[in-house]
Amino acid sequence: YHTHLRKLAMTCNFMDIDRKIKSQIVQTCLSAKLRRRALGDPGITLTQLIEIGKAMEVSEAQASSIEREQHIINKMLRGKKGDNRQYHKACAQQYKQQPNKNTSNTKCRNCGGNFPHAGGKTACLAFGKECHNCKKANHFAACCRSKLYSITNKQQIKHRTRVNEIHTDNGLTSSDEDAYIYTVRLHQLNATASQKQPHFDIKINGQPLTVMADSGASINVIDEVDYANLNQQPKLLQTDVQVYPYRSQKLLPVLGKFHTTIESTTKVRNETFYAVEGVGGSLLSWKTSQGLDLIKVVQQVTQDNPVEPFVETLLHDYDDLFHRLGKLKHFQTKTVQPVAQPHHRIPFHIRKELEKQLECDKNLEVIEKTEGPAPWVSPVVVIPKPKSPGKVHVCVDVHQANKTRTSYTTTINEIINDLNGAKVFSKLDLNQGYSLLAPESQHITTFSMHVGLRRYKHLNFSISCAAEIFQNAIRETLSGLKGALNINDDILVYGMSTEDHNTNLQAVLQRLREKGLTLHKQKCVFNKSNLKFFGYVFTENGITVNPKKIQAIHDLETPTNATEVRSLLGMINFCCRFIPQYATLTQPLRELTKEWSAKHEEALTKLQETLLCPPVLAYFDSDRETEILVDASPVGLTAILAQKDQDTQLQHIIAFASRALTPIEQCYLQTEREALAVVWACEHFHICVCGTPFLVYTDHKPLVAIYGNPKSKPPARIERWSLLLQPYNVTVVYREGKSNHADYMSRHPAKGTRLTSHEEMIAEEFVNYVVLHTVPVALMLEDIKSATSSDPTLQAWQEINPTAFKSFERVKTELTLGADGGFILRGNKLVLQKQAVELAHEGHQGVVKKKVWFPGIDKMVEEKVQSCHTCQIVTPETKHESLMMSVLPNSPWKEVSINFADLPNGEYLLVISDDYSQYPVVDIIKSTSTQTVIPRIDKIFSEFGTPEIVKSDNGPPFHSREFKLFAKELGFHHRITPYWPRANGKVEQFMKTIK
Incomplete structure (x- = not known):
């Protein structure tokens, strides 16, 4: 391999061929041992590396030759290290039995002595002997091959059963x-x-x-x-x-x-x-x-009704909660006048079933027979159960005995907030848990039937306030328990983990036992990662709609009349928090007054398609930053409540909301509609945003200045709505329409039919108040409306004609259009024609007292007043005293001025400004008392030096006796300026910069 590398290297222009060859050998050699050796010694040369490699090749070849001669190699063993001792012992014993090629003597396989024996086979010491291991003849147990094979075979069988480790009988790491x-x-x-x-x-x-x-x-x-x-x-x-x-x-x-x-x-x-x-x-x-669709990853395998062992133990321990009728607290009604209603005839075919049901209730002590006169008598109403032939549902018509009782009921928003972070859920269904009635109240439930009078001993469903009473009773029962809430007879138990859930579940079962309530075991659900409750599906990740409700809406038939349309909207309204732009999607259905058309069919189809894939709404977390995204269109408002995850910076949607605009609100200017969207969204999500800082995103940029600047001059309606935002710590932020998730509705305008709204009522009352108190005495409101409607400029502005209202551009965010379009307001002033100046000035009210406005009115009124002979005669001439200018100092820190500024948190800024260089020194103080101010001034003077003159107003800390002694001690002259900003102008000007 080295030779081939060197031949290839000769064709390259390497500066150091040996170094490159060494690098290739280290990277591409087949021996991991050689590679580790080279990497462990950076100073090794190519020659040394080749010598080491050759030595390894020779040793590997010799070791392989020896290993091929062994009968047992590379066995796989299972267990601890101690389990290998017997195996190694057997291998060593067998190796001793093998003939040694390097010696002339060979060992006998039967007795272990020298072989061959001088006397032949019969001369072997083991001949005729029985092996103690295998019980066979002609060999000793020490030389028994069955013993060795049994050891190794057992290990191989174990290995085939389960492979935990791989062992070899050599120590190579190549x-x-x-x-x-x-x-x-x-x-x-x-x-x-x-x-x-x-x-x-x-x-x-x-x-x-x-x-x-x-x-x-x-x-x-x-x-x-x-x-x-x-x-x-x-x-x-x-x-x-x-x-x-x-x-x-x-x-x-x-x-x-x-x-x-x-x-x-x-x-x-x-x-x-x-x-x-x-x-x-x-x-x-x-x-x-x-x-490649070869395998599928199964995330979860569930049984039909899996029960955790701990939960199963709980059910066994609290088995008494599932086998009797629950009884709670007493309920009494004392203020209703007794009424005896006429008896209703019971059909013959259902009397037998009615009697069976009453007999069952009597055995359960739900009802009892009435003896003597009954001041209260109500007729019984029997309804056959459509899904259970032969069975009836017994009701009592107690509409005369009913008295409505208002109470607190848990809302879905509170449930969502409580379930934030929950991962394990259980649902408990109470078994006929309505309260036991007090004896003095039982006669109110007396009912008549064909077999006589009966009365309830328990609170029955016919009582209109029964559900409210029962809701409050169960809520009080669960009071103080962690991870438990109820809606009517359903109790939801949850936990952040399985252990937390089990602890909460045990506490709830114990409380129910103490209060005498029982459960319907078949309807209870335990230890679920997702749970259907109150029409929603709650999971670890968030909340979504129950699929059965979605399917029911999807399978609805087309409505045939207005009543069915209202019923349809009522059903879909339950899911509106999951439907973006709900008001826009349902607008064609809400305006339906005639026959069903293709437009209405399209609206229904869009709603059904939207619900087929509802978003999973996250739980509200009070520790996260909250945001509201708002938008307005000519027909409706929409808002999205969202929160941002600080770790992932992802935005999680909590809820959607929308509503249609009333006919009057549809006449608002776009700025007013956008401002209304902000106010309505804050009030709609009041329970989630009140008491914490939050952001409201809008795609209408003027709202940032209107709601963000306290000195802004908004239109009358927005000024009134601003008061509604005072309870909230809200910051309005601009976001482009294409980035605003709530912008879809503003791009799909349509007509709405909403009659009135809370925000409209507040705004219109304020606008009407301003108009009534703004109309000059010499004018009539009808005349103003007539003049406004005939003015081409004002009409063009209402129609948003950009070529006609350039003069209104500067004050467009201050204008308010009347609901009927008959007048325009700028702040609290009426916008009139220029001819109104002549009429308004007949009272010679001067320049300041004017209640109307139009472009250029300030200059026109001033010219009118100055040209009016009467006004010039009676108007007193105002003369201001000339200011005495102070001489500027000729060096820094010779003369300084002192003043205070308030901070929003209740603290103050102590500002000392040098009159020569205008260099300010600012310090934060808790109070403006003399005891606080003097040490801070002394500290500043010790750092910058003591000035010759100190100017301040006549505030409490400066006219005190202590400050006079302080000035005398340091040797500066204290000058007190009049209580007038211009007298201490430099430091007052700097205060504007700070604020």
């Missing part, structure tokens, strides 16, 4: 051994379990090849025999990849890699193969096998 290990591993397994191995026929560059799909392999491997048999052998490329067999730290000798096209019966892929020495067969990695 590349030959690596290939042997790889070969023995594959062929030993194939020889014992060839029928179970996943072998497949594929094609490499069109040539058939049998490979084994190995789900534990990360690369594709082809042995040198299969590679040599390829008709079109791909060129091998060098690679630095190190390949290890399973559970081994020894490298496989890699010849190189090549890229090729492989195909199965169904798929074609481009993959990389690594060629290795040996004849161990070819392997496909799990990824390639899966890509």
Whole structure:
């Protein structure tokens, strides 16, 4: 190999041929032992490396010659290291029995003495003796070959059963051994379990090849025999990849890699193969096998109703919860006037079933017979069960006895927030757990039937407030328990892990036992990674819609009347949080007043298609940053609640929301609609965003200045809506429409039919208030509307004609259009024609007191007032005293000015500004008291020096006795300026810069 390398090197212009040859030998030699030796000694020369290699070749050849003479080589043993002692002992004993070619004497196989015997076969000491090992004649137990074979055979049988380790009886670590290990591993397994191995026929560059799909392999491997048999052998490329067999730290000798096209019966892929020495067969990695559809990765194998051993133990310990009727707390009604309703006749065919049901309820102590007069009597209503022929559902018409009772009910948003991070779920179904009635309240449930009067001892479903009472009773029962919540008679138990879930489940079962409640075992579900609850499917990753509800909506027939359309919208509205642009998609259905058309059919189809692939909504996490994406169109508003994962920076959608605009809101300007979307979204997601900073993204850039600048002058409606945002710590951020996920609806305008809204009512009340108090006394609102409608400029502006309202461009974000289009407001001023100035000035109100506006009004009113003889006579002339300018100092830090500035967190800024250089020194203080201010000023003066003159206003810390003593002690003159910003102008100007 060295000679071939040197011949090839002669054709190259290498500066150091020996160094290059040495590098090639190290990289491409077949002996891993030689490679490690060379890499372990960087100073080794090429000559030394060749000598070492030759020595290794000779030793390998001699060792192989010796090994071929042995009967037992390279046995595979299983177990601990101590298990190999008997094997090595047997090998050594057998080796002693073999004839030694280097000596003239040979050992006898039967007695162990010299052979041949002088007296022949009968002279052998073992002749006629019985072996204690195999019980056969003519040999000793020490020379018994059955003993040795039994040892090795047992080890081979063990190995074939399960291969844990591979042992050899020599200590070689060369590349030959690596290939042997790889070969023995594959062929030993194939020889014992060839029928179970996943072998497949594929094609490499069109040539058939049998490979084994190995789900534990990360690369594709082809042995040198299969590679040599390829008709079109791909060129091998060098690679630095190190390949290890399973559970081994020894490298496989890699010849190189090549890229090729492989195909199965169904798929074609481009993959990389690594060629290795040996004849161990070819392997496909799990990824390639899966890509060729040869194997399938099963993520989860579940039983129909799997029960964890711990849960099964719990069910056994709490078996009493599944075999009786539950009883909870008493319920009493005392304020309803007694009423006796007329009796309803019971059909004859169902009387027998009714009597059976009543007898069963009597045995369960649900009802009892009434004795004596009954002030309360309600008729019984019997309904046959359609899915259970021969059975009836018994109800009581107690509409006179019902009294509505409002109570707190858990919402889906609260459930989503509580389940954040949950991974294991269980659902418990209460078994007829309605409360036991107090004796003084039982007579209210008295009902009449053909066999007499009966009354309930338990709270029955006919009581209208029964569900609310039961919901609150169960909620109070579970109060204080971790990982448990309920909606009506369904209890959801969850945990962040299996152990956490099991602990919570045990606590809930114990509480139910203490409270006397029982469960319906057949309806309970335990230890699930995903659970259907309250119409949704809760999983570790988030929440989605129950597939049964989606299928029911998809299979709906086309509505035939308005009532069916409303029923359809009510059903779909349950899934609206999963439907982006829900208001836009349902708009054609909401406006339906005539016959069903293709437009309505298309809207229904889009809704069904959207629900077929609903998104998985993430759980709300109060520790993550929250964002709302909003957008508005001429017909509706939409919002998306999202949160960003701090680790992956991925945005997870929590919920979708949308609503249609009312007819009045559709007349709003686009800026007002976009502003309305921000307010509505914040209020809609109030439970998720109130109390924490959050961002609202909009594609309408003016909103950033309107909501972000407290000094902005928004239109009247937006000014009113701004008050609704005060409870929120919200920051409005601009995002282009193409990057805004909520922008789709604004690009699909349509008409809406919503009647009114909370935001519209607030805005219109404020606008009407401004108009009523803005109309000048000399004008009438009807005259203003008439003049506005006849003004071509104002009409063109309403129609958004860009060539006609250039004069309005500067104040476009301050304008408000009336709901009926009859007037326009700029802030709290009416926009009028120029002719209104003559009429408005008849009262000679001057320049300041004006309630109307139009482009150029300031200059026109000022000219009008100045040209008015009456105004000039009665208007007092205002004269300002001339300022006395201070003389500037001639050096730095000779004269300084002091002032304070407020901070939002309640602290203050102490600012000392040099009058000569205008260099400021700023310090943060907790208070403006003398005790706080004087030490800080003293510290600054000790650093920069004491000035000659210190100017300040007449604030509390500066007119105190302590400050006078401080000035006297340091020797500076304290000048107090008037309480007027211009008197201390330089430092006041710097305050604007700070703020």
